[in-house]
Amino acid sequence: xxxxYLKGRIRREDIITAAAAAYGELGYHGSSLREIAKRVGxxxxxxxxxxxxxxxxxxxxxxxxxxxxxxxxxxxxxxxxAVLRHFVALAEHNVRHPGIVDLYSRLAAEAVAPDHxxxxxxxxxxxxxxxxxxESFAALAARGELRDGVEPALAxxxxxxxxxxxxxxxxxxxxxxxxxxxxxxxxQNLLTxxx
Amino acid sequence: xxxxYLKGRIRREDIITAAAAAYGELGYHGSSLREIAKRVGxxxxxxxxxxxxxxxxxxxxxxxxxxxxxxxxxxxxxxxxAVLRHFVALAEHNVRHPGIVDLYSRLAAEAVAPDHxxxxxxxxxxxxxxxxxxESFAALAARGELRDGVEPALAxxxxxxxxxxxxxxxxxxxxxxxxxxxxxxxxQNLLTxxx
Numbered sequence: 001x002x003x004x005y006l007k008g009r010i011r012r013e014d015i016i017t018a019a020a021a022a023y024g025e026l027g028y029h030g031s032s033l034r035e036i037a038k039r040v041g042x043x044x045x046x047x048x049x050x051x052x053x054x055x056x057x058x059x060x061x062x063x064x065x066x067x068x069x070x071x072x073x074x075x076x077x078x079x080x081x082a083v084l085r086h087f088v089a090l091a092e093h094n095v096r097h098p099g100i101v102d103l104y105s106r107l108a109a110e111a112v113a114p115d116h117x118x119x120x121x122x123x124x125x126x127x128x129x130x131x132x133x134x135e136s137f138a139a140l141a142a143r144g145e146l147r148d149g150v151e152p153a154l155a156x157x158x159x160x161x162x163x164x165x166x167x168x169x170x171x172x173x174x175x176x177x178x179x180x181x182x183x184x185x186x187x188q189n190l191l192t193x194x195x
Numbered sequence: 196x197x198x199x200y201l202k203g204r205i206r207r208e209d210i211i212t213a214a215a216a217a218y219g220e221l222g223y224h225g226s227s228l229r230e231i232a233k234r235v236g237x238x239x240x241x242x243x244x245x246x247x248x249x250x251x252x253x254x255x256x257x258x259x260x261x262x263x264x265x266x267x268x269x270x271x272x273x274x275x276x277a278v279l280r281h282f283v284a285l286a287e288h289n290v291r292h293p294g295i296v297d298l299y300s301r302l303a304a305e306a307v308a309p310d311h312x313x314x315x316x317x318x319x320x321x322x323x324x325x326x327x328x329x330e331s332f333a334a335l336a337a338r339g340e341l342r343d344g345v346e347p348a349l350a351x352x353x354x355x356x357x358x359x360x361x362x363x364x365x366x367x368x369x370x371x372x373x374x375x376x377x378x379x380x381x382x383q384n385l386l387t388x389x390x
Contacts (some may be wrong), residue, residue, distance in 0.1 A: 027305065029225045102307060109304035110222065112297060112366035122367050130371075147384075154380040157372065158361070162353055165360030169352070171307035172317050176325075177352065185349040189342075189384065 012050050012060075014040050020061050024103040028058060028110050028118065055117040062107075062121050065100065081145070083136040084187055084195065091163065091180050098174075101167050108164065129160045137190075145193045155190055162186055207245050207255075209235050215256050219298040223253060223305050223313065250312040257302075257316050260295065276340070278331040279382055279390065286358065286375050293369075296362050303359065324355045332385075340388045350385055357381055 018039040022031040033054055037047040051057040069090070077083055094101045111118040130153075137152035146152065163183065170177035188195050213234040217226040228249055232242040246252040264285070272278055289296045306313040325348075332347035341347070358378065365372040383390050 025308070026224055027222045029221055105304045105307070108363050108367075109300045112300070112363060113220070119367070126364050126367060127371070150384065151380065154373075154377055157364070158357055158377050158381050161360030161364050161372075161377070162357045163360065164363055165356030165358065166353070168303055168307060168359055169321050169356050172303075172314070172321060176322070177356075178349075182349055182353050182356070185346065186353050189345065 008050075011040075011042070015042075015047060015050055015057070016060050016064055019057050020064075020103050021099065023058075023061065024099055024106055027106050028054075028116070033057065058117055059121075061103075062118060065104070068100075079136040079139040080143075081136075081140065081191075081193070081195065083132065087133070087159070087163070088180060088183055088187070088195070091183050094167065095170075095179055098171060102171055105164070105168050105171065126160065130156045133159055140191065145191055147190060147192055150190050159186065203245075206235075206237070210237075210242060210245055210252070211255050211259055214252050215259075215298050216294065218253075218256065219294055219301055222301050223249075223311070228252065253312055256298075257313060260299070263295075274331040274334040275338075276331075276335065276386075276388070276390065278327065282328070282354070282358070283375060283378055283382070283390070286378050289362065290365075290374055293366060297366055300359070300363050300366065321355065325351045328354055335386065340386055342385060342387055345385050354381065 015036065019031070019036050022036050022039065025031075026035075033047055033051070034044050036057070037044045040047070051060065077086060107118050108122055110116055111122045113119065134153055134156035137146060137150075137155045140146045141150070141152050146155070166177060166179050166182055170179045184195060210231065214226070214231050217231050217234065220226075221230075228242055228246070229239050231252070232239045235242070246255065272281060302313050303317055305311055306317045308314065329348055329351035332341060332345075332350045335341045336345070336347050341350070361372060361374050361377055365374045379390060
């Protein structure tokens, strides 16, 4: 790796970090490339060298977020209790990283509009999250570890929605909301075995 | 009521309607008074006559939202199943008014920042919503209508969070999310009696 290449990578990562912070504070629509360049301490033209459009930079921010999540998730975990415990662990991680949660909540609320450049990302994100949890609830149901009458698809949908809704309330008044305890409460209430 | 006064009231309501639409599309931070004036078809100075600051206009939008909600809610309903059914009815109303839901979700995500002019509004809003539902879950518990081990405070917190989280997912992909069915599923799962 040449010094120039390494310097370029660091600069690129710096821009992504600054963009994530700006999106969290001002929203995607409220953040200009000019403002983000200023935060990094480079010129507008210098930023355009790495990210020629606003959309390209947003895509890089979302890609990094997914890469960080996948790194933490052991994708070899079989469907069932272990997957649910993983989500609780993700919530424990999020409690220590409010900036990431803030960025995610802001973008999710903006990206409900079909013409938002992150819209398709969130459509895929929600489906993948629901499908993953659905599979685990179905496996639990097959083993008799889900309470009678609990429909795995609805349990999955409400679980993902609950995580999102709790995050916004927790960001608003951290002291009022036990993020991790609430998720445990919800999951335990669906199960016939300890979480 | 003089013609001039009536005209003023209508103009004021028009501005609030345009502001709510702009906040939903662009977020509060992304919406300028100039842009809102343009939507109403009046001058910037004309808008400042009614709302001298951005914050004053935001306050009017939130006040109208609360007034509309209170109008629908019968505040005389005693704590218990009837209150929960009210929230399900509110969700049924929201499904027919995605614009209001969009505005609320966008503002809630922006207003997590303590210096956002709607921050205190959301702090109060969440507390009032949780307290109201908590009281009902506690009444149900006292009558043995809540399943064993269901903690009323956590049930209330997760119920409000679930509503918020479901709304964002539903706005993103309406066809994927049964907003009302999911709330019913969640509530029924906590109760020993039919909702």
